[in-house]
Amino acid sequence: MPNYDFQCEKCQKIFEIRRSLDDRSIPKCQFCEHQKTKKLISAPGIVFKGKGFYKTDSIKTETKKQEIKKTKK
Numbered sequence: 414m415p416n417y418d419f420q421c422e423k424c425q426k427i428f429e430i431r432r433s434l435d436d437r438s439i440p441k442c443q444f445c446e447h448q449k450t451k452k453l454i455s456a457p458g459i460v461f462k463g464k465g466f467y468k469t470d471s472i473k474t475e476t477k478k479q480e481i482k483k484t485k486k
């Protein structure tokens with residue numbers, strides 16, 4: 414199953430959900446449990462630049478970088 418990134422519309426945090434392609438339901442925020450989240454299109458390299466959020470999410474960013482390195486090798 415693929416992983417999808419979702420962003421919370423309340424706290425702006427991004428979290429990853431593993432789910433089936435057919436599952437169109439919207440998960441709640443993993444951090445604050447807010448109901449409104451939006452699906453992000455995962456595209457390494459052009460991720461969220463210039464939007465102003467993601468600054469405080471350094472732990473997640475580090476994890477993602479490591480994942481990308483692994484898959485490229």
Ligand SMILES: [Zn+2]
Binds near residue numbers: 421426443444446
């Ligand atoms: Zn949230």
